[in-house]
Amino acid sequence: MGCVLVRGGLTFLSVRGANHLMITRLYVNNFRCLVAFEAKFDSFGVLCGPNGAGKSSVFDVLKMIRDLATSEAVLGGEGPKDIKELAFTNWLDSTIQEFELTVNSSGHEFEYKLHIEQARDDVKPRIVFESATCDRRNLFSRNLDGVNFNRGDGTTSSFPLDWRQAALGSIQPHGSLRDIEILQETLGRILIVRPSPRSMELESKGESRQPMLSMDNLLSWYRSLAQEQEWTDILRDSLKDVWPDFMSFRQQDTGINAKTLQLRFDSDQGRDAGLYSFHQLSDGEKALLGLYMIRAALESGRTNIVFIDEPDNYVGLPELQPWVLAMRELLDEDHQAILISHHPEILGSAGHEYGSYLWRDNHTSPTRSGPLKIPEGLSVGEAVKRGWINGQSN
Known part of the structure; x- marks a missing residue:
């Protein structure tokens, strides 16, 4: 069951589950409203709370760490994933x-630390400290002078590195550096999304290894995943359960290196009457397709860890509950899903013991957290509708 501990001003958020291949702990200080904030995750959990409580900030931190640690982003850059400036806590x-x-993977516990500085608004941010351990054994450390890492023969090696780049993504693992490779691969496979069907591109011009935050590149991600027959079969079978008249899907050329997705539904009005291109789907159908693509990626092993911010946006109740239950079926010590949601159906299907409540006392106070509290005699759904969910300690 979820629990909260407060020690020395730290806020501890815990979500129930197992501990084999997943993110188990996140500590954040001086990022927006997250001050000395520590979250402990397990295989499944739902974060809820009022607007401005810091729920999305938790996911934004995870995305920033992932992108820096896998060399998808640099500090002070102008790329779509780059961190142009730091978002500090206003009152610090x-x-x-x-x-x-903290990451559990391949039977090992990895600890990754990252400290970033931005002295003034007109100065680009830089990494001032970074380190990684495996089962408390040092893998590497870096400061402003450079990166130091241990070799298999017990000797150390070092190299200089641009302060804007994370060392974890810059080390080329081989031989004795296998543990670093495990950490790199685990972080690189994490999916963090906030589905926005209205921003999804209507055609793809290439393949994408993972979805963007808003899933804008959904069709490009589909092109990459569709090369695996197992993933395709899982997605097709899942969609048949959701849409009884669904028959198949295919990629259709729309130009040079450009493709869109077509879905065929059963129809007694002629063969072409049931053929829908991606742009003809509703916002809810596009969002649902994205959610089931994520589930198929989990089941097929394309990913093991997903963080989804408000998956219930745009999706109707009849489609939402089967997706939640289908996700829950997969989650174990090797599959993790953490959601942000206020939706009664997700909280009701999940069970309130998997929920955690985030809140702030006012706009100049840090995020606090506690277990989801449901008044006696009310269902989770009814409590959400009435606004009677409260994680604050009496």
Whole structure:
């Protein structure tokens, strides 16, 4: 069951589950409203709370760490994933943000730490400290002077590195550096999404290894995943359960290297009457397709860890509950899903013991957290509708 511990001003958020291949802990300090905030995750959990409580900030931190640690982003850059400037806590004077991530993978516990500084608004941010351990054994450390890492023969090696780049993504693993490779691969496979069907591209011009935050590149991600027959079969079977008249899908050329997705539904009005291109789907259908693509990626092993911000946006109740139950079927020590949601159906299907409540006392106070509290005699859904969910301690 979810639990909360407070020690020395730290806020501990815990979500129930197992601990084999997943993110188990996140520590954040001086990022927006997250001050000395520590979250402990397990195989499944639902974060809820009022607007401005810091729920999405938790996911934004995870995305930033992933993108920096896998060399998808640099500090002060102009690329779509780059971190142009730091988002500090308004009421703190410190110019350094602190992040820590604990990852369980391949039977090992990895600890990754990252400290970022931005002295002034007109100065680009830089990494001032970074380290990784495996089962408490040092893998590497870096400061402003450079990166130091241990070799298999017990010797150490070092190299200089641009302060804007994370060392974890810059080390080329081989031989004795296998543990670093495991950590790199685990972080690189994490999916963090906030589905927005209205921003999804209507055709793809290439393949994408993973979806963007808003899933804008859904069709490009589909092109990559569709090369695996197992994933395709799982998605097709899942959609048949959701849409009884669904028959098949295919990629259709729309130009040079450009493709869209077509879905065929059963129809007694002629063969072409049931053929829908992606742009003809409703916002809810596009969002639902994306959610089931994520589930198929989990089941097929394309990913093991997903963080989804408000998956219930745009999706109707009849389609939402089967997806929640289908996701729950997969989650174990090797599959993890953490959701942000206020939707009664997700909280009701999940069980309130998997929920955690985030809140702030006012706009100049940090995020706090507690277990989801449901008044006696009310269902989770009814409590949500009435606004009677409260994680604050009496």
